[in-house]
Amino acid sequence: MSKPASRRNTIADVARHAGVSKATVSRFLNHRDALLSPEIAARVEAAVAELGYVPSPMAQALKRGRSRLIGLVVADIANPYSVAVLRGAEQACRKAGYLVMLFNLGNERERESAGLKALASYKVEGYILNTMGHDTGSLLETATQGKPVVLVDRLHPGLDVDFVSLDNRQAIGDSASHLLARGYRELLFVTEPRGAVSSRIERSRAFEDFLVQHAMPGQAVSGQSLDSAVDDQETLVQALQALRRRAAGASPAVISGNAVVTLQVVAAVARLGWRLGRDIGLIGIDDTPWAPFVGPGISAMAQPTDRIGQLAAQCLLQRVGGLDTPARRMLLPGLLAARGSTRRQ
Amino acid sequence: MSKPASRRNTIADVARHAGVSKATVSRFLNHRDALLSPEIAARVEAAVAELGYVPSPMAQALKRGRSRLIGLVVADIANPYSVAVLRGAEQACRKAGYLVMLFNLGNERERESAGLKALASYKVEGYILNTMGHDTGSLLETATQGKPVVLVDRLHPGLDVDFVSLDNRQAIGDSASHLLARGYRELLFVTEPRGAVSSRIERSRAFEDFLVQHAMPGQAVSGQSLDSAVDDQETLVQALQALRRRAAGASPAVISGNAVVTLQVVAAVARLGWRLGRDIGLIGIDDTPWAPFVGPGISAMAQPTDRIGQLAAQCLLQRVGGLDTPARRMLLPGLLAARGSTRRQ
DNA sequence: TTGTACGCGTTATCAA
DNA sequence: TTGATAACGCGTACAA
Numbered sequence: 138m139s140k141p142a143s144r145r146n147t148i149a150d151v152a153r154h155a156g157v158s159k160a161t162v163s164r165f166l167n168h169r170d171a172l173l174s175p176e177i178a179a180r181v182e183a184a185v186a187e188l189g190y191v192p193s194p195m196a197q198a199l200k201r202g203r204s205r206l207i208g209l210v211v212a213d214i215a216n217p218y219s220v221a222v223l224r225g226a227e228q229a230c231r232k233a234g235y236l237v238m239l240f241n242l243g244n245e246r247e248r249e250s251a252g253l254k255a256l257a258s259y260k261v262e263g264y265i266l267n268t269m270g271h272d273t274g275s276l277l278e279t280a281t282q283g284k285p286v287v288l289v290d291r292l293h294p295g296l297d298v299d300f301v302s303l304d305n306r307q308a309i310g311d312s313a314s315h316l317l318a319r320g321y322r323e324l325l326f327v328t329e330p331r332g333a334v335s336s337r338i339e340r341s342r343a344f345e346d347f348l349v350q351h352a353m354p355g356q357a358v359s360g361q362s363l364d365s366a367v368d369d370q371e372t373l374v375q376a377l378q379a380l381r382r383r384a385a386g387a388s389p390a391v392i393s394g395n396a397v398v399t400l401q402v403v404a405a406v407a408r409l410g411w412r413l414g415r416d417i418g419l420i421g422i423d424d425t426p427w428a429p430f431v432g433p434g435i436s437a438m439a440q441p442t443d444r445i446g447q448l449a450a451q452c453l454l455q456r457v458g459g460l461d462t463p464a465r466r467m468l469l470p471g472l473l474a475a476r477g478s479t480r481r482q
Numbered sequence: 483m484s485k486p487a488s489r490r491n492t493i494a495d496v497a498r499h500a501g502v503s504k505a506t507v508s509r510f511l512n513h514r515d516a517l518l519s520p521e522i523a524a525r526v527e528a529a530v531a532e533l534g535y536v537p538s539p540m541a542q543a544l545k546r547g548r549s550r551l552i553g554l555v556v557a558d559i560a561n562p563y564s565v566a567v568l569r570g571a572e573q574a575c576r577k578a579g580y581l582v583m584l585f586n587l588g589n590e591r592e593r594e595s596a597g598l599k600a601l602a603s604y605k606v607e608g609y610i611l612n613t614m615g616h617d618t619g620s621l622l623e624t625a626t627q628g629k630p631v632v633l634v635d636r637l638h639p640g641l642d643v644d645f646v647s648l649d650n651r652q653a654i655g656d657s658a659s660h661l662l663a664r665g666y667r668e669l670l671f672v673t674e675p676r677g678a679v680s681s682r683i684e685r686s687r688a689f690e691d692f693l694v695q696h697a698m699p700g701q702a703v704s705g706q707s708l709d710s711a712v713d714d715q716e717t718l719v720q721a722l723q724a725l726r727r728r729a730a731g732a733s734p735a736v737i738s739g740n741a742v743v744t745l746q747v748v749a750a751v752a753r754l755g756w757r758l759g760r761d762i763g764l765i766g767i768d769d770t771p772w773a774p775f776v777g778p779g780i781s782a783m784a785q786p787t788d789r790i791g792q793l794a795a796q797c798l799l800q801r802v803g804g805l806d807t808p809a810r811r812m813l814l815p816g817l818l819a820a821r822g823s824t825r826r827q
Numbered sequence: 828t829t830g831t832a833c834g835c836g837t838t839a840t841c842a843a
Numbered sequence: 844t845t846g847a848t849a850a851c852g853c854g855t856a857c858a859a
Contacts, residue, residue: 193852199835215565238582241569407775503846503847506845519844542837544835544853
């Protein structure tokens with residue numbers, strides 16, 4: 138027993154076993170096609186199989202500078218959207234032989250560059266970022282050390298890299314059109330505080346642009362936007378009351394910027410004792426498994442989250458593989474699920 | 483410019499900068515307390531600061547065999563429970579200076595040992611496992627190479643390691659007692675197919691034991707268990723109809739084994755056109771943000787998921803730190819949130 | 828076509 | 844107390 142069972146076999150063990158040098162084994166493993174006499178190749182192959190040898194990714198990473206690791210930074214793992222994307226991305230990475238290192242910011246944006254550094258120290262080959270949009274592009278650029286980056290859902294100013302996201306303009310436009318078609322006329326868009334988060338800003342803008350475009354005589358649609366903090370139900374309740382007052386005879390409706398906000402709105406509506414659909418319309422960005430069962434069912438604009446995650450991973454892996462085209466913007470369409478919360482009676 | 487800006491500084495750079503040997507720098511960093519003349523220590527410290535030197539975890543891992551990495555294997559990242567635990571665990575690990583490597587099984591249990599191997603190759607120092615319970619303990623034991631393991635929510639037969647979970651017996655007991663107190667008498671426990679998943683089995687058993695204990699004359703409580711596949715709504719609908727028939731005059735109620743099942747039950751009840759609480763009682767294991775807003779509000783037994791994740795991480799890190807006590811079982815109590823779905827009118 | 832020898836960035840052992 | 848030097852496991856010039 139020269140080899141203690143506890144230790145994993147190394148390339149040296151294989152070399153000894155096959156009666157060749159480490160270099161030969163390495164060559165067999167890396168460029169197995171070329172430069173090997175069939176007889177030696179067979180011997181090495183047998184030894185590898187027999188010892189169940191698997192190269193150490195860490196040693197490889199140390200040597201090559203590449204690790205077969207992808208760094209994934211998410212703003213908040215508690216957000217179902219982040220999870221859904223993570224899911225698609227992890228799957229795509231794994232299929233390509235990469236492992237995902239996860240760094241959760243827990244909504245503490247100061248940790249953004251710390252996370253990047255932590256991941257960088259493990260020599261991740263690329264980054265998928267779904268973060269707060271706090272750090273500027275140049276800061277991120279230094280933190281990522283020139284490694285490929287793909288942004289999901291949230292753009293960073295001055296960072297010219299691949300970007301995968303819901304088509305916010307289409308999503309908001311279709312949602313608002315749906316409300317108009319269902320007879321709602323006084324609209325309110327509710328978002329988490331916009332801050333520097335591009336998706337929130339874009340959705341708000343798309344909403345405001347929609348209003349402008351549809352403010353033709355006879356249509357008489359109008360609306361407002363509201364930034365609502367998660368813990369401030371009072372403000373939201375007052376905004377809803379104001380909305381209904383403004384509506385006068387016409388029907389009021391809310392578009393919520395994501396699933397978290399949808400739940401806030403639902404809570405506020407419940408507190409007011411209003412009925413969804415009838416007293417106030419509601420459609421939310423992000424569909425959820427529970428949406429059909431709240432009140433008369435909550436209408437939603439579903440994001441193709443799995444697809445977004447997969448696409449992000451694919452883009453990133455192409456870059457890792459050396460693709461050097463200009464930065465791409467991939468906007469995926471949302472899908473409307475109409476339910477009772479946008480039916481006036 | 484001798485040092486290309488692209489490369490991260492190494493210990494050699496620091497040594498050169500401070501005019502000492504690499505060994506001295508290493509000593510300063512690792513056992514900074516001992517064996518260093520104040521003057522040299524100061525020089526090294528300055529050099530480290532000036533160059534912004536951070537040791538390479540990969541090189542350290544290669545040398546020491548330790549990586550400051552924790553492997554986290556979850557059965558299904560789409561399950562909110564997994565995510566909530568992941569969240570607590572990641573936070574605790576990060577605070578202790580560890581990073582989490584995530585491996586998602588996507589409910590494909592064959593990938594369990596593959597995942598462990600992948601993580602092992604990165605020399606993770608320990609594993610947090612929330613998996614399918616498919617692979618036997620001995621199989622896992624070899625896959626984890628003797629590294630510390632902590633199991634979350636799901637036990638593996640023959641694997642004698644730390645275990646953190648909801649106190650299923652208490653949770654089920656309190657849920658069922660709550661139903662009795664609210665006047666429900668004919669109970670049905672619905673779980674995802676038990677298979678080899680210990681938590682499902684335990685909850686089912688706890689429910690059955692509860693029935694036996696409360697089957698005294700005068701109480702007249704009875705019930706059954708049902709394994710319900712996620713995609714088989716038909717069976718569930720029929721089971722609910724049978725339940726109500728059995729109840730005759732008395733009130734029927736369902737305990738659902740987790741949030742996924744709760745949603746199934748809600749869907750089935752909706753299809754039957756029944757009203758929660760009045761026509762049928764419902765209480766679910768796992769509280770969710772949407773539970774208060776479905777129908778009259780869904781009563782729930784909340785798991786302390788964050789705490790479970792943190793505890794799991796803490797246990798694991800203790801073991802990583804060398805703790806060598808017998809395996810521990812940590813059972814955390816659930817907290818009842820009573821809502822309208824367990825109010826008979 | 829194969830083997831030797833060195834380096835990746837650390838830590839640890841041994842002298843000095 | 845400090846400094847060479849040898850690993851850790853692997854890839855790759857270079858020499859054979």
